[in-house]
Amino acid sequence: MSRAGLAALDARDPLAALREQFVLPAGVIYLDGNSLGAMPRAAAERVRRTLDREWSQDLIRSWNSAGWVDLPQTVGNKIGRLIGARDGETVAADSTSVNLFKLLAAACRLRPQRRVIVCDCDDFPTDLYIAEGLAALLGDHIELRRVRADELDAAIDDDVAVVSLSHVNYRSGAMHDMARITALAHRRGALMLWDLAHSAGAVPLQLADCDVDLAIGCGYKYLNGGPGAPAFLYVAQRLHDRLATPISGWFGHAQPFAFEARYQAAPGITRMLAGTPAVLSMVALDAALDVSLAAALDQVRAKSMTMCDAFIELVEREVDGHGFTLASPRDGARRGSQVSFRHEQAWPIMQALIAHGVIGDFRAPDILRFGFTPLYLRYADVGEAVRILGELMRGGQWRADAYRTRSTVT
């Protein structure tokens, strides 16, 4: 993979024009779209319109006239198209953490005879914390079974109410086989819940075809909805009538504006809503999704795999002997849209990279993580990022004291 080879890939990249739809700072190669996606121009314009017209001028009338009240469903359906859900199976709401709590609790209630939640011990901590909190709330009834990915088959037995897994591991980028594990959970009578935080918008997903029961995911990663964007949740249609949310708020009521004293769940996925949607964040996400929907997801995936393969090849060549080891699957089919390397000095090296315009991130204890968003990255960026890494390693600039201090957010 040479500089000329990368330029040739850019020249015939069918997604190249989409980069123009994002605001990207000059002099930055942004390899952290898996943590906070870049800002689509349309999202900024939409927020401005919402402020200048809908909120300031139309005021409360905008709940109806601008469709604010339907945003959880309209935005949810757009996400649904990116994850292979049917219309009416996805809503945008709350945070990923809160949505996980709602769906795990609802899943346990659907399997009252079963006592176990199976999860991956290497999963994103919030997923484990939420399951822990739910188990504590439910007293002795629910037990958390934390297993490694290779122990899943044995761990899913007749006691399991729900299997809760991240589709793509946040640290390594390793991707589970959604169809196989979902079928396995079903054979053992368990429900299957997927966290799509690191796959939605980056990897083609077929939730309906895989017969997935439940799913959640983030709006601010590959969906580019902005900091703290609403998350989403998906529930298979066949479960809608039976699923009960533990946060039975008025937005999930059958008739919120009847102001009845007793809760009665709304039909369909709407029952999983809790309270008033965050409109400003929701409109940003709504506009951002149009950019993702304009791209063919199989082209996004193909570009992501080529970029990640090129990155691995170039890093291993450029900084051979400098202590980096690949922490992601080498086989692109088993990897999400990120590449991680282990290094004993991962923190200062990443700080030096960021200071030199290559933004990735660090995940404790020793991971340098690089996310690849095909909507706004060029193949040439991959080459340039590795060239800068090589310079820093050979020159030793990463050893400077300034790169040793830890910040709150890594």
Ligand SMILES: *Cc1c(COP(=O)(O)O)cnc(C)c1O
């Ligand atoms: C990013 C991420 C989250 C984030 O949850 P929030 O509630 O949005 O903070 C949750 N789970 C996984 C797997 C993630 O990667």
